Amino acid sequence: MRTVARRVRYRFFPERQLYFRANGVVRFVSISPRVQIVGSAIALAFICWVGITSFNFLARDEMMAAKERKIEDMARAYESLHAEMQRLQADVKATAERLRARQEYLRQLVGDDADEPVLPEENQPGTTEAKPDKAGLQPMAFFLDALTGRNDAEPSSSQEIDLIEEELAALAVRQQAIAKRLLVLTRQEIAEFDQVLEAAGLSKHDVLVVAGEKARDLGQGGPFMAWGEELSAAESATLDESERTGISGDPFMALYASQNELITLTGLFANMPVTKPVENYYISSGYGRRLDPLSKRRAMHYGVDMAGWWNTPVMASADGVVSFAGRNGAYGNFVEVDHGNGFRTRYGHLKRIKVKKGQRVERGQVVGLMGSTGRSTGPHLHYEVWFADKPLNPLKIFKVTDDVLKIQQQHTLGSG
Template structure:
């Protein structure tokens, strides 16, 4: 009894496969379990193939998407880098522009400071001429750079040594940490802004110094003109015309339009002219016999008509008499040259000094003469001693002032000397 095999609960007959090739015939008997096993294997292989194919397709899609995403990220990074690079270039360009701007400002400030220093040097000899006392210093504003000077700007200390820097100084670490990349915090002032404020402050200081220098020059010129006017007025009251004694010096120079001369140069020129006028007037005043030949002595007889001490009748007195003890020093009333020294009739021992411009002085009745003909004397030089030689009733000094040989009142010159002695 044959038992038929079952597959999945059903009985199946075995299958026979016959293969004929020419005279050869071959047959195979395929049992149901073998067919089932073969079908299962084929199904597994087909499923694996389908899974592998699907995996490859999905993997390609995933790889494409990943590559596209990576490309997009790379493009974004490149765009970001380009943006940052452009911002860095702008910042670098701004820094270069700031550096060039600061260098130009530094050059202008240094040039202006050198100009003020040169002006101060030009004023020094002029100020020396304007000082009545050479030991008295006349303050004049001048630029004095300080190495440790600093300026407070919103709590930040800016060192003024930046004026001597030749390159744009890098920002300190604290400033870098306070910066927003790539744009700096607008609330924090940049170094260029701080430098601009520093330049404005220094420029204002130099401008103030310049204005003060010009104002000081104006004051000195005004003082010189006032002093010269006082001296000229005093000399005019004494009968001396200063215009006849100066102003004819050889002068010259290129003709410049008024617009070509700066305010400082114009003021310096005015001061120089005022000082020249003052010096000429002082020189004239020192030559004019305005000093008292016997300081502190009492005047016993004035110039003009008087009663003659010997004859007792009215006569003209050509000078002034100063009482004094024998041997009291007699001083020259002004600068000049001795043209006569010796005995001269009723004058007794007499000295005559030529002061130029037709002015001469005579000192008579001297007990001793201390100068000789040809000697040059200055105001206050001792020329002899008081005596009673010649036509005299006692020791005194007979003092005369003559203009072109004619006697004039010496009191006018002595009064002028009292008024301008402090100005000489």
């Protein structure tokens, strides 16, 4: 091995002399193989260094551009993740605010009485429908307040957001369950109204069409919740049965429609003329076809004749405004009271009128005295009830007097 190395050294790096001549004198310097090898190594290293440095200098711009592209890609990825996080946070807040609005709506329906029984389980034997108590809504309200009320404690990770979304979903399920149960109770109340209206000879649909817009202006409130097009009471009455019961779709939409209908019916019943206008009487002529007492010919009688003593007080059947007071042809001395929501009552053949046109009267207030003015054969009150410019049978109205007064009392106490 040494022989080969020695042979290579003497072949490529033999001893060399450098001659220098100056002023006729010749000198030389001997360069040994070792010096040549060391010098060659140094020269080779220098050439490599120059080559690498030149390459790096020439490729520096490309490397920097690649690094800048990588940094930009990382920045875009971060911005995308940040935007996604902000979107998730906004979705969580929007969901929480929507649940908060629904929570306030449920609180409004439940009321302030926290002593009422907790909502029973569905289809549980031996239980009756009960209104969910406000105390049962407090855990949801506490969570929503904690979530939507903090401005400096945003969810900072997708895991935290996922956890909050799960909790909000659970709250939404519970709210929907309460809404469905409240819907059942609301529909039961509406069914009671419907039975009374049917007994009085009224159509609930016609009542809602006539009275809906006016009754909806009565005392209402609560937070706004956008559930699509707002329905009038008449429109809510035409909803598909599955939408009305909340079996399909959003139960809050069905609950809102039913509550709107119930509010309209409540406003209608508030001034429904059901009180009998005289206390002591007998029916001398009923509603409908009859033999006219004067002409002895068959005729249509749009009211009832309530016979009694002269000067018997005649009272307003409900609160209202006097729309007519004076002489009115065959009616004689005549009073008409507008009770609102399409209802009007008429009082004819009065001996004396006790009110004036435009005067506001209350239920039970005396509007006149019984007499026999106009086309009459003796002292009596000719009494008519009109709804939406159509006459009703007052005797049917009298049959539901107790039911209507009971409903009025219940809702007056409930609103107080």
